[in-house]
Amino acid sequence: HVQLVESGGGSVQAGGSLRLSCGSSRDYRATPCIAWFRQRPGKEREAVASVYHITDTWTLAEYASSVEGRFTISRDSANNMMYLQMDSVKPEDTGMYYCAARASGGQWTCKAMEPTGFGYWGQGTQVTVS
Numbered sequence: 001h002v003q004l005v006e007s008g009g010g011s012v013q014a015g016g017s018l019r020l021s022c023g024s025s026r027d028y029r030a031t032p033c034i035a036w037f038r039q040r041p042g043k044e045r046e047a048v049a050s051v052y053h054i055t056d057t058w059t060l061a062e063y064a065s066s067v068e069g070r071f072t073i074s075r076d077s078a079n080n081m082m083y084l085q086m087d088s089v090k091p092e093d094t095g096m097y098y099c100a101a102r103a104s105g106g107q108w109t110c111k112a113m114e115p116t117g118f119g120y121w122g123q124g125t126q127v128t129v130s
């Protein structure tokens with residue numbers, strides 16, 4: 001079993017920055033693929049970004065088109081942590097952000113960021129952009 005705990009959400013003005021963190025109870029060998037999803041008000045849950053562990057110094061990242069160039073996902077495999085740096089945020093980035101992990105599948109499956117493939121989820125952290 002994998003436990004995920006998010007932190008770092010809050011309120012920020014449009015154009016500002018926020019950094020989300022996600023701690024995992026298991027290391028990259030259990031969950032090589034981890035990702036951020038979000039659920040905006042009145043919308044379905046959607047993928048934001050994913051990162052796949054290749055080696056200790058090489059990871060593969062993928063972004064939704066709506067956040068590419070503004071958000072950066074990173075992974076500290078040594079400490080079982082993942083981050084989402086959110087820059088130039090917009091009001092439409094408002095929502096509940098979830099950390100998720102999957103134990104199966106390779107880098108291409110991770111890149112696809114299909115929510116049903118992720119078996120482990122955090123409780124979410126709220127981000128509000130005004």
